Amino acid sequence: MRKQIHARHKLASAIALISAGASAQTLAQEDDGFIGKPVLEEVVVVGRLQSVAASLVDERLELPYSADFMGFEAISRAGDSTIGAALRRVTGLTLVDNKFIYVRGLGERYSSVTVNGAAVPSPDLARSVIPLDLFPSSIVESLKIQKSWSQNLPANFGGGAIDIRTRSVPSGPVASISVGTGFNTESDDGLSYPENGASPMPGAIRFAINRYRGDLSTSNIRDTENNAGNSITNEQAEQIQRDLILSLNRNVAISEGSLDPDKDIKVDLGNAWDVADNWVLGASLSGAYSEQYRNKDQKERGVGNPDRVSSETQRTARDERTTLALLLGAEYTEEHSVQFSSYVINNEYDEARITAGYDGNNTPEDQRQYLSYETRLEERELTLNQLKGTHRLGEFAPVEWLAPLSLDWFYSDAEATTDIPNASNFSGSIDRSTDPERRFISQSATAGQFEFLQLVDEMESYGGEISLPIAVGYDELNLSSGWWASQKTREYYGYTANVGTRATEGTPQTVFTDERIADLNNAFDLAMGSGFGNESYVAAQKVNAVFGGMDYRMGESWRFALGARWEEYQQAVLPVDLLDFTGVPNQQLIDALSDPDQTFAVADDDIFVSAALTYMGTDLLGADEFQLRFGVSETVVRPDLRELADVAYIDPELSVRVFGNPNLQTTEVKNAELRGEFFYEGGDNLTISLFYKDLTLPIEQVEGAGSDDDTVLTYLNGDSGEVYGIELEGLRTLAAGFFLSGNVTLSDSEIEITSNNEVTNTQRRLTGHSEYVLNATLGYDSADEKHSAALLYNVSGERIFFAGTSGNDDAFEQPFHSLDATYSWYPTMQTSVKLKASNLLGEKREFEQKNASGRAVQILEQEVGTSVSVSVSWKY
Structure with a gap:
């Protein structure tokens, strides 16, 4: 058997060493022409940011299917505090709302996120994917972004699969602490309300x-x-x-005052102990806390009549996050290891808004505006417990050729919860014709609304893979097989309490007082229900899969991989009316489930196949080494539970109402990719990828039935769609310690929708697709290794936010030119000081839509501001 069955060429090994932050003066080469284990006679630490940029091309060389990787150092050096911010640097990825990743122009529903290979529930009320700003970068060891499907991934695959690989148990003593602060230029003063302004449903x-x-x-x-x-x-x-x-808790008096600066602290402690011959135990405990206030002031205009329908919102949000992580591990020799990980991530998001605007009842001529006062507390928690192991048969093999047999397995149990104990909304008006300060509460049955919502999402996931590499002469055959399963249950319960009153002069804190309400001479009334149909649903989802594959290396030039996956999928989404007391609970639902054409519960199974061919050589495009990959696969993208649920909910980020569609069908996806990777001396590299995706029944977000001042969105299936494009990525070393790295994606898409006659454009680009994405980094590393700096630029082309209907054009989110700067100083080997400035150009989020008359209207504008932060770290 070959001494190193996964041998790589000399340049690839050198790149791996550069990625680790070191260069070897000597690489030992075996007589048979293959590279043995690198022998480091002299190690010189070279570069910081540059070595991080090179690390993106290391691990992917070993995979038969194309993927990108980003390690903890890459995230840390760029100054990214969350996973979402870090993923902006990866080719073809776009960050939306600072939380969600679009891969190759496909929306977040076409991406999947796993943690150490396990499916994890999302605490986000309006998205199916885990919000990636929920995970602090401090718990991450590396990120894997796979854009070409392979059989060991769930078949629910569209744009790409992101695997968050958390940190391992330390191999020795670890102690570190980091403290930081910062501010935002748009967030000196803002809105707040009493700390007891939210309480659970009475x-x-x-x-x-x-x-x-x-x-x-x-x-x-x-x-x-x-x-x-x-x-x-x-x-x-x-x-x-x-x-x-x-x-009902009506103590929601919104006031304006100064906002606190950002706070950020991280602590990490750990160690490893030799407890017996060949046995090592390790443990670590880490925690992170952050808090920041941000003003997100908005301006909105109705697309139909923007001169008469508009509003301005003063909006302040407090975002508090706490993370606790416990790791326990055991290792026997170097061939067996088991690790237990436990994470508790809490996120408290508190928001206050005051909106003033014009509509059909409050016009500029009358100098009268409607007013709304809103508060919202959202408490999210993700609890994740995982057990994973890695084993190699080794000395226990009955025959020598079975010694490399390995088993990787995992078990994960997670629960995501979201509580909105009290979101209040009071409607009123202001009469500027008489007194600019004269305010009224609306004469309405919904003058005061109190929303109570609870989401409990539980998910169990487990799987494993067995691999056996076999030497066939000088060739290598790797056989693998495995299993994967997940079970998910969701309970989504919502109540809305409406307090009505007659037109009364004053504000919420002066009208809805205990004294006024207790006086029966004053007109107040109470009713339950949002007026938009069901507010609740229960759901369950189950996936079982088995898979197998082969990976055959023919000499030094050719590699062929083939895989297949059988997957069984079951899902049920049942709307619930919590105010239904008819005596026969949900009888209509029971009748509907007996219909053979019902869509509440579905079950199917299928076989999905992938194939990849790789050619490796030298001296192409001036490269010392290159490899060409070609991969094809067939996958699906299934509607998410929230998209299928026949309920209405509010997307809190942009304040739009969204309705589910129980008639959505699964999207079938055919994937093809051709990738060329070229490597040069000194770590420079270039990657060129061509990709194509064919979609049958793609799911789209479109404008639903609503008024000019109330945007409503829903989902539907198009007939067909396609996405195609080219990606370029590279690293170039410059003089005097500078380097340039970056990537650009140029692509196009098309969807055809003929099943809905309200859609204005039956042929257009896919929702969420950008025709270009550009990421660039100009970095500097000082010769004495004490200073690193970088300018980081990111932009994506305009993308469709939702498809227009009733003659209105599609609504587009405009390009956001993000320019960040980072500087790191390392006065000693244990300490560092980091400075970061984000959004130096002061860009805003802007959405534009043309109405039926052809007039371009800026329907939404949101402030972002420039953020500046500083942190000081010490590490043992």
Whole structure:
């Protein structure tokens, strides 16, 4: 058997050493022409940012299918505090809302995110994918971004698969602490409300919903009590209702004041111990805390009549995050290891808004504007426990050729929860014709709204893979097989309590007082329900899969991989009316499930195939070494639970209402990619990729039925679609310690929709697709290794936010030119100081749409501001 069965060429080995931050003066070469283990006679630390940039081309050389990698050092050197921010640097990836990654112009529904290979639930109410700003970069060891599908990945694959690989148990003593602060230029002063401005749904309201069967009107309260033998008057029934209104937390007085600076702290402790012959135990405990305030002021205009329908929103958000991580591991020799990881990630997002605008009832001529006062507290938590192991048969093999047999396995149990204990919305107006400070509360049955929402998403995932490399002469055959499964349950419960009143002069804190509500001479009323249909649903999803593949290396030039995956998929999404007390619970749903054409529950299974061919050589495009890859596969993209649920919810980021569509169908995807990777002396490299995707029944987000001042979105299937393009990525060493790295993606897409006659453009680009994405880094590393600096630029072309209907054109999010700067100083081997400035150009998020008359309207503009941060770190 060959001594090193995964041998690489000399230049590839050199790149690997550069990626580790070191260069070897001597590489030992075996007589048979293959490279043995590198022998380092002299190690010289070279570069910091440059070595990080080179690391993107290291591990991917060993994979038969194209992928990109980013290690912890790459993330740290660029100053990225979250995974989402770091992934902007990867070819063909676009960061949206600072949370979600679009791969090759396909929206987040076409991407999957796993943690150490395991499926993990998302605590985000409006997206199916985990928000990547939830994970601090401090817990990450590396990121794998695979754009060419292989059989060991879930078949639900469109643009790409992102695997977050968390840190391993330390091999020795570890102690580190980092403290940082910062500010944003748009966030000196902002809005806030009392800390007790949000509380869980009152028990009195829950009791009343059950007792009065969802109808809290005074007449129903009186009738229910009388029928139960508790004779009460109309006045007593009204008093019961007033007590229910008083139980709602109305202490949401929004005020303006100065905002605190950013806070950030990270602590990490760990060690490893030799406990017996060949046995090593390790453990680490780490924590991270951050808090920041950001103003996200918005301007909106109605596309149909922008001169008369518009609004301005003053908006402040507080984002607090806490992460705790515990790692325990055991290793026997170098062939067996087991690790247990436990993570608890908390995110508290608190927001206050005041909106003033014009609509059909409040016009510029009357000098009257509508007002809304909103508060929202969203508490998200992700608890993740994982157990994984790696084993090699080695000395226990009954025959020598089985010694390389290896097994990798994992088990993951996770729960994501989101609680909105109280989101309030008060509607009113301001009459500027008489007194600019004169304010009113609207005469409406929904003058005050209180939303209570709870999401519980539980997911169990497990799998494993067995691999056996076999030497066939000077060739190598690697056989693999494995299994993968996940089980997910989701409960999504929402209530809306509406407090109505007559037109009353004042603000929420002066109108909805205890004294006014307790006085029965004042007109107040209480009713439950959002008015937009079901607010709740329950769902379950189950996936079982087995897979197998072969990877054959023929000499030094050719490599062929073939894989197949059988996957069984089951899903059920059932809308729930929590106010339904008809006596036959959900009878309509039961009847619907008996219909053979029902779409609430689906089950299917299929076989998915992938193939890849690689040619390796030298002296092409001036490269010392190159490899050409070609890969094809067939996959699917299934509708997410939230997209299928027949419920309405609010996308909190942009304040638009979204409706699910239970009639959505699965998208079938055919993938093809041709990639050329070229490597030069000194670590310079160039990668060129051509890709094509054919989509059947692609899922699109389109404009639904709504008013000019109330954007409503929904989902539907197009007939067909395609995406194709070219990606270029490279690293070039410059003089005097400078280097340039970057990537650009040029692509196009097309979708055809004939099944919906309301869509304005039946042929157009895919929603979320950008025709170009550009990432560039100009870096500098000082010769004494004490200073590193970089300018980082990122931009993507305009992309469709939603498809227009009723004659209005598609709405486009405009390009955002992001320019960041980082500087790092390393005064000692243990300490570092880092400075970062983000969005130096002061760009805003802007959305534009042409109306039926052809007029271009800026329907939404959101402030971002420039952020500056500094941190000081010490590491043992």
